[in-house]
Amino acid sequence: MSKPLRIALAGLGTVGGGVAKVLADPELAARAGRMFEIVAASVRDRKKDRGFDTSRINFVDDAVALARGDADVVVELIGGEDGVALALVETALANGKHVVTGNKALLAKHGARLAALAETNGVALKWEAAVAGGIPVVKVLRESLVAYGVSAVRGILNGTCNYILTQMEATGRTFADVLAEAQKLGYAEADPELDVGGGDTAHKLVLLASLAFGTVPDQKNIAVEGIKDITTEDIRFAHEFGYRIKLLGIARRTGKGIDQLVRPAMVKAGTPLADVDGVFNAVMANAGPAGRYFFEGRGAGEAPTAMSVISDILDVARGSFGPSFGRPATTLKPLEPADPGAATSAYYLRFEVLDVPGVLADIAAKLAESRVSIESMIQRGRSPGEPVSIVMITHETAQASVERALKAIAASDKVRARPCMIPMEAA
Numbered sequence: 001m002s003k004p005l006r007i008a009l010a011g012l013g014t015v016g017g018g019v020a021k022v023l024a025d026p027e028l029a030a031r032a033g034r035m036f037e038i039v040a041a042s043v044r045d046r047k048k049d050r051g052f053d054t055s056r057i058n059f060v061d062d063a064v065a066l067a068r069g070d071a072d073v074v075v076e077l078i079g080g081e082d083g084v085a086l087a088l089v090e091t092a093l094a095n096g097k098h099v100v101t102g103n104k105a106l107l108a109k110h111g112a113r114l115a116a117l118a119e120t121n122g123v124a125l126k127w128e129a130a131v132a133g134g135i136p137v138v139k140v141l142r143e144s145l146v147a148y149g150v151s152a153v154r155g156i157l158n159g160t161c162n163y164i165l166t167q168m169e170a171t172g173r174t175f176a177d178v179l180a181e182a183q184k185l186g187y188a189e190a191d192p193e194l195d196v197g198g199g200d201t202a203h204k205l206v207l208l209a210s211l212a213f214g215t216v217p218d219q220k221n222i223a224v225e226g227i228k229d230i231t232t233e234d235i236r237f238a239h240e241f242g243y244r245i246k247l248l249g250i251a252r253r254t255g256k257g258i259d260q261l262v263r264p265a266m267v268k269a270g271t272p273l274a275d276v277d278g279v280f281n282a283v284m285a286n287a288g289p290a291g292r293y294f295f296e297g298r299g300a301g302e303a304p305t306a307m308s309v310i311s312d313i314l315d316v317a318r319g320s321f322g323p324s325f326g327r328p329a330t331t332l333k334p335l336e337p338a339d340p341g342a343a344t345s346a347y348y349l350r351f352e353v354l355d356v357p358g359v360l361a362d363i364a365a366k367l368a369e370s371r372v373s374i375e376s377m378i379q380r381g382r383s384p385g386e387p388v389s390i391v392m393i394t395h396e397t398a399q400a401s402v403e404r405a406l407k408a409i410a411a412s413d414k415v416r417a418r419p420c421m422i423p424m425e426a427a
Ligand SMILES: NC(=O)c1ccc[n+]([C@@H]2O[C@H](COP(=O)([O-])OP(=O)(O)OC[C@H]3O[C@@H](n4cnc5c(N)ncnc54)[C@H](OP(=O)(O)O)[C@@H]3O)[C@@H](O)[C@H]2O)c1
Pocket: 010, 011, 012, 013, 014, 015, 016, 042, 043, 044, 045, 046, 048, 061, 062, 063, 076, 077, 078, 079, 080, 084, 102, 103, 104, 105, 129, 130, 131, 133, 299, 300, 301, 302, 305
């Protein structure tokens, strides 16, 4: 056996704790052909009970000191886009140490620069755990789907949002109700904004886009909408039309630039993405003439995420690693964004209107003025005097046209609340 791989572990929380436990398994060493040795670790609170024996771990107070010690590889599982995590990763790479991380926020912001630093110093920067937990999609995009390139990646990348939408559909309960339950069950953070606002999906999406298109991870040119405005009514109507609402991250090459979007979408029931339930994640990639590929699995939690970290550590142990984003960092290009208004789709539209004569005709006229044509419509009454819902599915239309029509419709005094607009995603 070659000499042991010396590992410094920054963070022994959900993921770091899982990684420490697996590293002790002799089967892993047998597979790698060398032993793994945790030479040092850093946490906030050494006294915390972590559910495994930490008595032989050499703890250091300052996590950044791990980057200056005798480890071959630093595993960063603290989190955060800047601060200690950034200082640790930068210092480790500059000191010629391999880095494995699960930190999507850090990579979405500093990925290209850190990848260049790794290459300059001839070391690995690996991050399988940063996107979709246990699904090995980073490896697939970086190493496998490369012959013909990838024209589009779509994914359900946030288990909290998918759990909430699945529960809203199954139980008819509101967003706020299900979110509160998810927080109790530990599926949602006390501050859920990063998840339900779409920011976490955005971090992962820009990384997938970078792998797919050879672009610098770009958080500026991305339209992000979360799931907070999705109502039980929308979910019921979606069901009636044969669709399910999912929060999708979409990155696709168009004739004129690259589109990056995070938004709720109507996905046809019975298609692979629509069938992804609960906390599961999924990624679909179009690989040109090689066809479409679909991956589903657990997107978070100790075991799935530790599995991805371990897979990266194993690659480092074997010396099998290439550039962090699948091509030399210096060749990553700035992302040229497509015009979001030019994107075309069919749309689900819901209006809450006063039940008075002429309101439907007004809406239809304003849609027609913007050349938006209607494929189907449902109108639902409530008790007398209360607003009614009018729901429409449009034919394929440019986003800008629908937005223009909705702006005009929203200005009417017969329309209550902001109209809801959700794209219908192709299967
Ligand atoms: N959890 C998941 O399912 C999942 C999935 C994919 C990716 N990730 C990513 O993996 C990373 C870790 O996530 P996690 O869920 O394992 O987080 P976590 O459970 O909160 O663990 C964070 C760890 O970092 C330690 N820590 C915090 N600040 C520190 C500091 N200044 N110096 C040294 N140690 C410090 C904490 O110490 P104490 O234990 O003493 O507080 C804890 O052990 C994040 O980047 C996250 O985005 C997580």
